[in-house]
Amino acid sequence: MKILLALLAALCLCFPACAEFDDMEDMDYWYDQLYILSEEIGCRPVGSDNELAAMAHIRSKFEALGFRAENGTLNGYDVSNSSAKDLEAILPAQNEASDILIVCAHYDSAPPATVNGVTSDVPGTRDNASGIAGMLAMAREFVQLPADPDTEMRFVAFTSEETGHQGSQAYVEHLTPNERERIAAVFNLDLITVDIWLEEHVFSVDTMGMRTPEGYVNGSDEHPAHNKVVRAIQAAMQELDYFDPAESGATHCVPRHLGMSDHDSFHFAGMDSANIAFRGNEEEGGSWHPYMHLPEDNLGDLDYERTHQALNIVYTALNGLAADPAYGD
Numbered sequence: 001m002k003i004l005l006a007l008l009a010a011l012c013l014c015f016p017a018c019a020e021f022d023d024m025e026d027m028d029y030w031y032d033q034l035y036i037l038s039e040e041i042g043c044r045p046v047g048s049d050n051e052l053a054a055m056a057h058i059r060s061k062f063e064a065l066g067f068r069a070e071n072g073t074l075n076g077y078d079v080s081n082s083s084a085k086d087l088e089a090i091l092p093a094q095n096e097a098s099d100i101l102i103v104c105a106h107y108d109s110a111p112p113a114t115v116n117g118v119t120s121d122v123p124g125t126r127d128n129a130s131g132i133a134g135m136l137a138m139a140r141e142f143v144q145l146p147a148d149p150d151t152e153m154r155f156v157a158f159t160s161e162e163t164g165h166q167g168s169q170a171y172v173e174h175l176t177p178n179e180r181e182r183i184a185a186v187f188n189l190d191l192i193t194v195d196i197w198l199e200e201h202v203f204s205v206d207t208m209g210m211r212t213p214e215g216y217v218n219g220s221d222e223h224p225a226h227n228k229v230v231r232a233i234q235a236a237m238q239e240l241d242y243f244d245p246a247e248s249g250a251t252h253c254v255p256r257h258l259g260m261s262d263h264d265s266f267h268f269a270g271m272d273s274a275n276i277a278f279r280g281n282e283e284e285g286g287s288w289h290p291y292m293h294l295p296e297d298n299l300g301d302l303d304y305e306r307t308h309q310a311l312n313i314v315y316t317a318l319n320g321l322a323a324d325p326a327y328g329d
């Protein structure tokens with residue numbers, strides 16, 4: 001009995017640090033959000049009614065998780081080129097002067113695409129219902145944990161990524177110098193799923209720069225920035241033993257010097273940020289998914305195992321950074 005109690009105590013101590021992103025319940029939630037955004041709402045370009053419907057859905061999911069406008073934990077921010085807003089859900093730390101970790105994704109899709117003279121809607125399942133569903137799934141995990149003493153978490157949904165990142169720019173512009181200082185790492189999820197048949201695509205991160213003791217420095221093609229997001233993700237991959245090159249035959253999470261998503265907006269303001277996505281491997285040239293911005297970006301043959309591993313890596317990295325700001329350093 002004593003041994004059993006000791007074991008139980010050890011398990012409790014282990015939680016939340018050892019908690020994992022569950023492959024059944026958590027993935028069901030992820031899939032539900034993916035389905036609603038890409039199948040029930042569908043094509044949601046900036047300026048469309050569906051863009052507003054996607055925003056309303058995300059707001060309702062944030063509210064269901066307990067975030068409230070009345071107490072400042074659910075906020076909306078105007079975006080220059082859209083009547084829809086960015087949405088931000090805040091999970092405060094116990095200590096007000098805390099570090100801030102951000103998980104973000106864009107909910108607008110590309111507009112309808114014309115292929116061989118036929119114009120069709122773009123459901124935007126991978127780009128980027130997958131990222132919004134992942135961001136919401138992270139929020140759902142972290143609201144279940146006790147408030148962290150010194151790490152605030154923010155879950156942010158941007159519009160207007162496809163039109164030039166106006167959503168994330170508006171979000172960054174509203175941040176005070178104090179908030180920018182406290183934002184330790186920004187995890188942007190854009191195309192965080194992949195197809196079963198697309199075996200050569202790897203779990204990948206794109207960065208543009210990083211903080212150093214000498215200040216913020218730009219990365220380059222030759223020397224992509226191994227910023228805080230990359231380091232935490234690499235530590236999480238090791239901890240979970242996922243995407244081992246010896247097993248999968250491809251090297252994962254090699255940071256690539258690339259913008260082209262909302263992490264850019266944080267980079268230009270001197271914050272460690274990265275886009276986390278499935279992308280072509282290095283030998284193949286690092287291409288985007290062949291269905292991106294096309295009508296074929298629908299539910300298709302998504303690989304739930306690799307998607308679960310990707311989300312569990314993000315979850316473990318966030319947990320690691322919340323427990324220890326030097327996680328991965």
Ligand SMILES: [Zn+2]
Nearest residue numbers: 127128190191
């Ligand atoms: Zn995207």
